[in-house]
Amino acid sequence: MKLLIKNASLFDGIKDSIRPNQMLMVEQGVITSVSDGAAAVNEADGIIDASGYTVIPGLIDAHTHIAFSDSFDAMDRMTAEELAVRSTVIARQMLERGFTTVRDVGSNCYGLKQSIDNGYVPGPRIYASYGAISQTCGHADYRQNRAQRSDFSQGIEDSSFMRQGHLILADGVPQCLKRTRDQIFMGASQIKVFGGGGASSLFDPLDTIQYTREELRAIVETVANYGSYVCSHIHAAPAMKIAIEEGIQCLEHATFMDDDIARQCLDNQVWVVPQYATAELIANRQIPLGSEILYQKTERVGKGLLQQAELVEKYGLKCAFGTDLVGTPEVHAKQNLELAARKKYFGSFRGLKQATSDAGELLKLSGLLDPYPEGDIGVLRRGAWADLLFVEGNPLHDLDILANPDNIKLVMKGGEVVKDNRQR
Ligand SMILES: [Zn+2]
The missing domain is CATH 3.20.20.140 (Metal-dependent hydrolases)
Known part of the structure; x- marks a missing residue:
């Protein structure tokens, strides 16, 4: 099962920047690729659109x-x-x-x-x-x-x-x-x-x-x-x-x-x-x-x-x-x-x-x-666990946004969506 997260405005956990339009491919709970532009959308078994959210590590x-x-x-x-x-x-x-x-x-x-x-x-x-x-x-x-x-x-x-x-x-x-x-x-x-x-x-x-x-x-x-x-x-x-x-x-x-x-x-x-x-x-x-x-x-x-x-x-x-x-x-x-x-x-x-x-x-x-040696933690890059959040607003600009958990609209742990409060 390959899951694609598309259109992510991405904070990778390390660099002080947000990268727009990122595509993250997830397999068996782990991120297998992060790329900009048109990743192999047709290879994915499922797609989640992150448009409008900042995607940050869990x-x-x-x-x-x-x-x-x-x-x-x-x-x-x-x-x-x-x-x-x-x-x-x-x-x-x-x-x-x-x-x-x-x-x-x-x-x-x-x-x-x-x-x-x-x-x-x-x-x-x-x-x-x-x-x-x-x-x-x-x-x-x-x-x-x-x-x-x-x-x-x-x-x-x-x-x-x-x-x-x-x-x-x-x-x-x-x-x-x-x-x-x-x-x-x-x-x-x-x-x-x-x-x-x-x-x-x-x-x-x-x-x-x-x-x-x-x-x-x-x-x-x-x-x-x-x-x-x-x-x-x-x-x-x-x-x-x-x-x-x-x-x-x-x-x-x-x-x-x-x-x-x-x-x-x-x-x-x-x-x-x-x-x-x-x-x-x-x-x-x-x-x-x-x-x-x-x-x-x-x-x-x-x-x-x-x-x-x-x-x-x-x-x-x-x-x-x-x-x-x-x-x-x-x-x-x-x-x-x-x-x-x-x-x-x-x-x-x-x-x-x-x-x-x-x-x-x-x-x-x-x-x-280490009980979870299969992936890195706290970062979003190839080889990391797909533990990530969709956030309303840009927490790099103002971390107070995360002080209110209601601004966290989606939570994914190991490639599984465990909370989803996005507007549909
Ligand atoms: Zn203590």
């Missing part, structure tokens, strides 16, 4: 928790199947908002990913980390009160949510290796660790350094042996310094960066995945959090990120788009607002590139663990 959100559909408190009271059913709604809505691929940096989305990849439910491609790995009393130790102390409760994961494998505790090199290999066994494409304190957890101050060098090094080496990389949740500069020195290749948030850390990122080609819109939304108390402590921590993060954006720009750091939204479908619905935030800090072209080819380049660091 968006990539490189920092999601796709199975997290409520507050941690609320999720702790849900069974595994309730969480799983809810995650299918979140996944479908992400796809309809134009996100054809996500990187999940911590949630047990195994069943969801299998169901999407096997065609049972609609959703994005998922580059999954599965259980995100944390030290005890680290950022992913989400026990909600101190009565859950391990030796009182006779089990460190005294939280149904943690027992379900979304967040994993590991202490010491042997446990870190075992838990890392467990995630790879499940099919993780990269491993997520918590290398420092976080805003959404109760018992670890933001400025803490988490994991020893030995523990981090052991995890990094294990993942490198599988051809992939480790990403780390991290806010504080001293924690970032250690993470980079021990071989972490992607810093999530990277909030309290300074010039030294920025230079270190540049020298080591380390990626950063910040979340500007989400930090702003929480700072303005537009996303519900469980306690005043969490709001205070997050307000600090929001302020730190404003300075961090200047450093990302000044040093031209490798930066991918990510949102980190955790909550009900109403919270996840704010996903596209990050595009408007990226426009504010980096301009429309760079902001869109961060959500397409740049994020695609980051995801492909998963090397031998």
Whole structure:
């Protein structure tokens, strides 16, 4: 089956230009040719006319928790199947908002990913980390009160949510290796660790350094042996310094960066995945959090990120788009607002590139663990997955257009149309 997309005004994900009248041929979910003028129209089994729309690569959100559909408190009271059913709604809505691929940096989305990849439910491609790995009393130790102390409760994961494998505790090199290999066994494409304190957890101050060098090094080496990389949740500069020195290749948030850390990122080609819109939304108390402590921590993060954006720009750091939204479908619905935030800090072209080819380049660091190796991601060229959007208006001119998902009229994933709101 050969599908032809004709009359496309094309943004390829890489160059700051729109090429008019492009013809894209798609076979088995992958783009086999991009050409201008009269491609072999009569060779096609089906034709879609893109006249009047800008055709761009499907968006990539490189920092999601796709199975997290409520507050941690609320999720702790849900069974595994309730969480799983809810995650299918979140996944479908992400796809309809134009996100054809996500990187999940911590949630047990195994069943969801299998169901999407096997065609049972609609959703994005998922580059999954599965259980995100944390030290005890680290950022992913989400026990909600101190009565859950391990030796009182006779089990460190005294939280149904943690027992379900979304967040994993590991202490010491042997446990870190075992838990890392467990995630790879499940099919993780990269491993997520918590290398420092976080805003959404109760018992670890933001400025803490988490994991020893030995523990981090052991995890990094294990993942490198599988051809992939480790990403780390991290806010504080001293924690970032250690993470980079021990071989972490992607810093999530990277909030309290300074010039030294920025230079270190540049020298080591380390990626950063910040979340500007989400930090702003929480700072303005537009996303519900469980306690005043969490709001205070997050307000600090929001302020730190404003300075961090200047450093990302000044040093031209490798930066991918990510949102980190955790909550009900109403919270996840704010996903596209990050595009408007990226426009504010980096301009429309760079902001869109961060959500397409740049994020695609980051995801492909998963090397031998890449779950979708048959095609490139985040670009529209020969050999890329036919993941693309028909957009009303020109997002290279004004990225705010994509902040409203209603302007995305058609979504195609792997050559299949999964949303079509074009005027007929
Ligand atoms: Zn996160």
